[in-house]
Amino acid sequence: MAVDTQPPTADTPAEHHAVWRGPHLLDAGDLDAREIRSILGRAKIFEGTPPSEVRDLLRGYRFANLFFEDSTRTRISFSTAAQRLGADTLDLTAPGSSVAKGESLIDTALTVEAGGADGLVIRSKAAGGPALAARHTGIPVINAGDGRHQHPTQGLLDAYALSTALDRRDFDLGGLRLAIVGDIANSRVARSDLRVFTALGASVVFVGPRPFAPTALSCLGCEVVRSLDDVLPEIDALQMLRVQFERHGGPAPISRRQYRHSYGLTPARASRMKPGAIVMHPGPANRGLEIDGPVADNLLPTGPRSIIRDQVRSGTLVRMAVLAMTMGR
Numbered sequence: 495m496a497v498d499t500q501p502p503t504a505d506t507p508a509e510h511h512a513v514w515r516g517p518h519l520l521d522a523g524d525l526d527a528r529e530i531r532s533i534l535g536r537a538k539i540f541e542g543t544p545p546s547e548v549r550d551l552l553r554g555y556r557f558a559n560l561f562f563e564d565s566t567r568t569r570i571s572f573s574t575a576a577q578r579l580g581a582d583t584l585d586l587t588a589p590g591s592s593v594a595k596g597e598s599l600i601d602t603a604l605t606v607e608a609g610g611a612d613g614l615v616i617r618s619k620a621a622g623g624p625a626l627a628a629r630h631t632g633i634p635v636i637n638a639g640d641g642r643h644q645h646p647t648q649g650l651l652d653a654y655a656l657s658t659a660l661d662r663r664d665f666d667l668g669g670l671r672l673a674i675v676g677d678i679a680n681s682r683v684a685r686s687d688l689r690v691f692t693a694l695g696a697s698v699v700f701v702g703p704r705p706f707a708p709t710a711l712s713c714l715g716c717e718v719v720r721s722l723d724d725v726l727p728e729i730d731a732l733q734m735l736r737v738q739f740e741r742h743g744g745p746a747p748i749s750r751r752q753y754r755h756s757y758g759l760t761p762a763r764a765s766r767m768k769p770g771a772i773v774m775h776p777g778p779a780n781r782g783l784e785i786d787g788p789v790a791d792n793l794l795p796t797g798p799r800s801i802i803r804d805q806v807r808s809g810t811l812v813r814m815a816v817l818a819m820t821m822g823r
C-alpha cells in the first residue's frame with residue numbers, strides 16, 4: 495500500500511496534505527506555516543507506517559547526494575531516507591570526484607543530472623551553491639547546508655523533534671520561548687531554526703557573545719541577548735550551537751575558557767532551567783565546551799531533557815518526507 499493513500503491521522507489533518515509548493519527546498523524562509531506542517535505531517539505518517547508499506551514509494555527514482563563539505567548526520571540520513579523509500583542513491587564527495595580536479599558545482603550538477611539523477615541533495619561550503627544548481631538543472635534540488643546561509647531540513651527536523659517531545663498537536667509551538675545559543679553568526683542552523691520555529695508560533699531569542707551574536711542579527715526579527723544566565727530560567731528549550739572554529743578564519747574571537755564559563759551548558763547551569771525544559775544540539779558537538787556530556791546524554795538525575803538523539807532520528811523521517819514530496823509522491 496502506498497503511503498499517500500493512508501488516511502490522515504489526528505496529528506496530520508487533511509488540509510496539511512501535500513501543500514508544499516516545491517520542487518526545490520533551498521531556504522526555510524521560503525516555507526510558510528502550512529507548508530512546514532505539510533512536510534512534518536508527512537514525516538509523522540512515515541513514523542507510524544510499517545517500513546514494508548513504504549519501501550516501494552520511490553522505487554525507480556535516483557537521488558544524487560553531492561556533499562562538498564563534511565557531514566555525518568545529514569549525509570547518512572538522506573541516504574537512509576532514500577533507501578527506506580526504495581530509491582537509488584549516488585554519493586559524491588569533493589575528494590574522489592572531479593570536483594577535486596576543479597570541476598565547478600554547476601558542471602558537476604549537470605553531469606550528475608545527465609547521468610540519470612532525478613533529484614540532487616547538495617551540501618556546499620559556499621552560500622548559494624544549491625540555489626545555483628537549481629537554476630542550471632531541470633531537477634529538484636534540496637539544500638543540505640550551504641555555508642553560513644541555510645540548512646532547511648535541519649530546521650524542519652528540529653521542529654519535528656521539539657514538537658514531538660513536548661507533545662504539541664499539529665506541530666504548534668505557540669507560547670514557547672526558545673533560545674538559540676552560541677556561534678550564531680557562523681550558523682546556518684540558527685537561521686533555518688529561526689524561520690521554522692517562528693512560523694510555528696514560537697518566540698526565539700539569540701544568545702551569545704558579541705562576536706558570535708552581533709546585535710545586528712536582530713534585523714532577522716528576534717531578540718539578541720548576551721547573558722545566558724539571565725534568560726535561562728524562562729526558556730522552554732535551548733538549541734546549543736557548535737562553536738564553528740573552522741569558520742573563524744584565525745584564532746577564535748573568544749577563548750574556550752571564557753566561552754565555557756559564560757555559555758557552556760554544564761550540569762550546574764542546566765539545573766537552573768525550568769522543569770520540563772528541553773535541550774537540543776544539531777551536532778556535531780564540542781563536548782566540554784558548549785555542552786557537557788552528562789547534559790547531552792541525559793545522565794543528570796534531575797534537570798532538562800536532552801533530545802539530541804531524537805533530533806537525529808527525526809532527521810531520517812523528515813528527509814523521507816522531503817524526498818517523497820519533492821517527487822510529488
Ligand code: CP
Pocket residue numbers: 564565566567568569639645648776777778
Ligand atoms: N547537523 C548537521 O548538519 O550535522 P552534519 O554536519 O553531521 O551533517
